[in-house]
Amino acid sequence: MSRHVAIVTDSTAYLPPQTMERHHITAVPLTVVLGDQALEDGTEVSARALALALQKRRPVTTSRPSPETFAATYRATAQAGATGIVSLHLSSEFSGTYDAAVLAARDAPVPVRVVDTRMVAMALGFCALAAADAVDAGGTLDEAVASVEKRAAATTAHFYVDTLEYLRRGGRIGAAQALLGSALAVKPLLQLDGGRIELLEKVRTASKAIARLEEIAVERAGAGHVDIAVHHLAAPERASALAERLRSRVPNLAELHVSEVGAVIGAHTGPGLLGAVVSPR
Structure with a gap:
């Protein structure tokens, strides 16, 4: 990736993998705990396994990514050539994901603008795509954030x-x-x-x-x-x-x-x- 502004979101955006690859979007996974197993959302637990667990009333809980996970993502993104990062996430009313990203952003090697979109699922995904479109058009970090906020307000x-x-x-x-x-x-x-x-x-x-x-x-x-x-x-x-x-x-x-x-x-x-x-x- 050589774009100057990178886009980071989380696994609750539910963007298709090919879409994320095409737009150079990175998704940080949340964690799902099924019984005594901690699994990555989107890669290690299927929707079918989840539905069966819920129907059988097995305990299912979720947790945010750690600030360390976000910090590692920001470092890797900077090393790949980004000079700024828009990190946009699901509503802080649902999860501590936004707070974890804010903590990590403080020590990131490049400027990171963390956005609480107040969205979830593809309502969040469409915001990530709006940011990517702004960057693809040559937009700055501020312009990408403005695109996210505009899209979120209308969705x-x-x-x-x-x-x-x-x-x-x-x-x-x-x-x-x-x-x-x-x-x-x-x-x-x-x-x-x-x-x-x-x-x-x-x-x-x-x-x-x-x-x-x-x-x-x-x-x-x-x-x-x-x-x-x-x-x-x-x-x-x-x-x-x-x-x-x-x-x-x-x-x-x-x-x-x-x-x-x-x-x-x-x-x-x-x-x-x-x-x-x-x-x-």
């Missing part, structure tokens, strides 16, 4: 989950909200709001909730040029069907990504997750 993410129980277990949603959803036997729609997962609507059936998710994605896309990502966990048929409907309904769709989320996000949402990320260009 929305909505999710359907079969149950709020996994979010409750991980402390990502209040116990009262989770109990209410269970008591009413409703299917929840969630949104990423201010860096946190918030309950948006409660719908009576899964089919109605997924139809509503589709309508929200179409509304957010509007008539402008947008990228869309459809995420799932152990629900490939749902994801493919939603992606095809969005492909036919969004007039100025630029890129459409369909991917299964990794263990860090899946551990908190559970099998059956279906998500739609809309990111205007």
Whole structure:
């Protein structure tokens, strides 16, 4: 890599490996603990293994990369020729990843701008791609950071989950909200709001909730040029069907990504997750 500004993100961006290679993006992995095994998110634990563990109620926890891991990444990136680094990460409301990156950046051999995108999954991935596009166009470190912030401000993410129980277990949603959803036997729609997962609507059936998710994605896309990502966990048929409907309904769709989320996000949402990320260009 010879570009003057390098892009570093983390494994929760869920960017395809070929995309990261093409744009020279480095992803630092978070850690997933399945029982007594500590594994790298995205490389050492599969979505299927995660789904089975959750269904069997095996303990699943996640942890941030260490500051030392980030420090080593920054050193290697500088040695490869970078004179500055944009390090952009999932919301600090979900993880201490941003804090670890900030600690490491203090002693990095080149300037590092650490950005809390308040995003996750491809909402984060699209921010990384925006930074890469800015750098490819000859942009400075400040211009790359501005591209990240602009993309993050315009990007929305909505999710359907079969149950709020996994979010409750991980402390990502209040116990009262989770109990209410269970008591009413409703299917929840969630949104990423201010860096946190918030309950948006409660719908009576899964089919109605997924139809509503589709309508929200179409509304957010509007008539402008947008990228869309459809995420799932152990629900490939749902994801493919939603992606095809969005492909036919969004007039100025630029890129459409369909991917299964990794263990860090899946551990908190559970099998059956279906998500739609809309990111205007």
